[in-house]
Amino acid sequence: MTKTRWLVAGTALFAAAVAAQAEEKADPKKDAMKYRQAAMTLIGANFKPMGAMVKGDAPFNAQEFARRSKDVAAISSIDLLAAFPQDSDGTGSKAKPEIWMKWDDFKKKMGDMERETAKLAEVSKGGDMAAVKKQFGETGKTCKSCHDDYKE
Numbered sequence: 001m002t003k004t005r006w007l008v009a010g011t012a013l014f015a016a017a018v019a020a021q022a023e024e025k026a027d028p029k030k031d032a033m034k035y036r037q038a039a040m041t042l043i044g045a046n047f048k049p050m051g052a053m054v055k056g057d058a059p060f061n062a063q064e065f066a067r068r069s070k071d072v073a074a075i076s077s078i079d080l081l082a083a084f085p086q087d088s089d090g091t092g093s094k095a096k097p098e099i100w101m102k103w104d105d106f107k108k109k110m111g112d113m114e115r116e117t118a119k120l121a122e123v124s125k126g127g128d129m130a131a132v133k134k135q136f137g138e139t140g141k142t143c144k145s146c147h148d149d150y151k152e
């Protein structure tokens, strides 16, 4: 190959690589899905061991419980609604299309979680087991209430 041909071939390859990269990136709905699943995974990964402590399946560690509830509240306070762009259900997602048909209700349920997780973080600081248990129950209801209607 001549020098020019090498150059042309190289440029074509580079252009193809750039195009492939752009194609991979230009999927805002998929990105949003990954983002919200990551947030939910973090919330769930903390919520589960908290549930085990509340139920008595694991010894109650007040310090750990308080740390986890603070993290759950922090993650719940991010703008998760922004991670549900219109019609971003489909492959890989367990989000139901009802989310966008009943957006106001979905929004309200997101707000319920934010409020109750914040309360849980607050109550957890006190170390009053009965109050912690009660508030954990209230918080769990907000997860279930949304999942029942909007998650497959």
Ligand code: HEC
Residues within 6 Å of the ligand: 033, 036, 037, 038, 040, 041, 043, 044, 045, 047, 092, 093, 094, 095, 096, 106, 107, 109, 110, 113, 139, 140, 142, 143, 144, 146, 147, 150, 151
């Ligand atoms: C306002 C609605 C709503 C609330 C409140 C909510 N979730 Fe979710 N959650 C969803 C939806 C929708 C999905 C499915 C997302 C997807 O797959 O695109 C989901 C997915 C999940 C997942 C699976 C994540 C994955 O990787 O697929 C976990 C775990 C989870 N939620 C935990 C919780 C916990 C714990 C709470 C309460 C503290 C909670 N969620 C509150 C709507 C909600």
